[in-house]
Amino acid sequence: MLSLPFLLCTALAFAASALALAVPRAVSGFPDPVVDPFYSQPSNIASYSLGQIIDTRATVSTFASPSLEKSYQIKFRSQNAQKQPIAAVTTVLVPTKKTLSSSGQASMLSFQNFQDSVTLSCSPSWAYVANSGSPAALAANLEAPIVNGWALDQGYYVSIPDHEGPSSSFISGTNAGHIVLDGIRAALTSEGLSTKTQIGMYGYSGGANAGVFASSLAPSYAKELNVVGVSLGGTPVSPQDTFYQLNGGFASGLAGAGAVGIASAYPDVQQYLDTHINAKGKPVIAGLKSDGTCVGQVVAEYGFINFFDLITPNQDFLLVAPARKALAKETLLQTQASYTVPVPKHPRFIYHALTDELVPFNSSQLYIQEQCAGGADIRSIVYPVGEHITTEILGIPSALAFLGSAFAGTLGSVACGTIIPDTPLGSAASVKVLGSARDSALQKAKSDGSWNL
Structure with missing residues (x-):
């Protein structure tokens, strides 16, 4: 029997091919990143500091809504897995209303898309330009409108990094972690926000690989950032x-x-x-x-x-x-690593399906065990039945409930590794977090694989 992920990805492949025929491959001003000079590497890239802005440009966003004031791309300096200087890109979404914490700080969500490919033309930044003709647009806009729409409704800024970087280094978490953190730095600078701004991170699957490495690297690589919560699902901790x-x-x-x-x-x-x-x-x-x-x-x-x-x-x-x-x-399992794996102390929520057919459940659980032994703050949910994609759908309400509490400062403390109650789709709790339209869209996605919001 063919699985839902196979059927969905096959449908995406056919739909993307049809889209490529029906829509011009480049909207005016936004050609394929393979040829777009905005993505080129400056000859003086080493003269920039980490997170420093190199260039910006406005975009027409796929996330258009009354909650979005504007969107734009930032080209900034980061570094790859070899610590060599690179230019990377992030997409910034600015909320119409800006919510401040009880201490007067803004909040920003870094959303890591599961790019899961090795060509620059699949970059999220191109996929999130409306009518760009990006071959990644369909897959990139599955859970993204749910999560980022929720964030904008809450009054949070959003940074969406092209975390694979200019070499499309899929599953190099070290490379991705640098880009995520430097993208946040660039977004904060661009918006004139303090480093005390509350930072949350969200990622699933390949996006979770980028998120878990950013979380791991943050205390040393970007210790000035105020990370308040990280949500990770279906996480590949060991390539x-x-x-x-x-x-x-x-x-x-x-x-x-x-x-x-x-x-x-x-x-x-x-x-x-x-x-x-x-x-x-x-x-x-x-x-x-x-x-x-x-x-x-x-x-x-x-x-x-x-x-x-x-x-x-x-x-x-x-x-x-x-x-x-x-x-x-490139592993975060201490039993496989040639270095001491960091144990960040900011709160994390990690969820996974026991029957995940793509990303090993046991590796994720070993990571939680090792991290808890080092004094981490992790709460989790294990879905006893579910495929990789269906578990993403099931976990979104709990993931966003966690992030909302993290931004509000109401998480409370739990013993590391605690299994917390799920927030089921269709429940009053899920509707409270997501709103009825998003909850209904996820229920439909769970039922038939469609993600129309």
């Missing part, structure tokens, strides 16, 4: 474990994209793949990296591939020295 679960299955394209993404962040891994990729593998890798191959196509067109067969000699290339070294830096 190695996730690759093994995906490889050869219906969503094996995500494993291949992950290998390509890690290689783009680690030159030694790239050199190994370039040297050992065989004739069978070259068109697969080229296809994954081709313009317009976004998450729907990655899953629908590159399923049931054993990526170890694309290397000569055929072998588990995660075990070769360059990959082992990179993966030991």
